Amino acid sequence: MSEKIDVPSDAETAAVASDLRVVVARLRRRMRETGEPGDFSPSQSAVLARLDSDGPSTVTALARAEGVRQQSMGSTVAALQQSGYITATPHPTDGRQTLLALSDRFRDELHAHRAAKEDWLFRTIRAALTPEEQHQLATGVALLKRVADA
Numbered sequence: 001m002s003e004k005i006d007v008p009s010d011a012e013t014a015a016v017a018s019d020l021r022v023v024v025a026r027l028r029r030r031m032r033e034t035g036e037p038g039d040f041s042p043s044q045s046a047v048l049a050r051l052d053s054d055g056p057s058t059v060t061a062l063a064r065a066e067g068v069r070q071q072s073m074g075s076t077v078a079a080l081q082q083s084g085y086i087t088a089t090p091h092p093t094d095g096r097q098t099l100l101a102l103s104d105r106f107r108d109e110l111h112a113h114r115a116a117k118e119d120w121l122f123r124t125i126r127a128a129l130t131p132e133e134q135h136q137l138a139t140g141v142a143l144l145k146r147v148a149d150a
Helices: 010-032 042-054 059-066 070-082 104-128 131-149
Strands: 086-090 098-102
Touching (some): 010 104, 042 070, 042 086, 042 098, 042 104, 059 070, 059 098, 070 086, 098 104, 104 131
Antiparallel strands (some): 086 098
């Protein structure tokens, strides 16, 4: 016979949501302590992450993907380009557009900083959690991915 699982109350779900927000913020602060490759605004970080994961893009496509006006994205991109974090090249099929990409120097720096953060997480997980808790964390991460993608 299977065990019946009670549906959490609205108050319990609200408490989990609140705790999760606080824990994610604390975890982000701890990871920032491992070093960031620059001091970026949230919009700049989003653009850099998108260019890293999706590859070269236009200002228009970035604006659409991030849900901002093209003019706002243009300002964000201009600051990143001026600092040497991104490069601009003519679009290969549409001369009216420009393709933006991470600069090689910054991509290397970004990947090194990510590796440092992942190393910190790896060492902390191994040191702070039992093997059973590590398996529970893996299950929790899968659930958080579903929440983030919903």
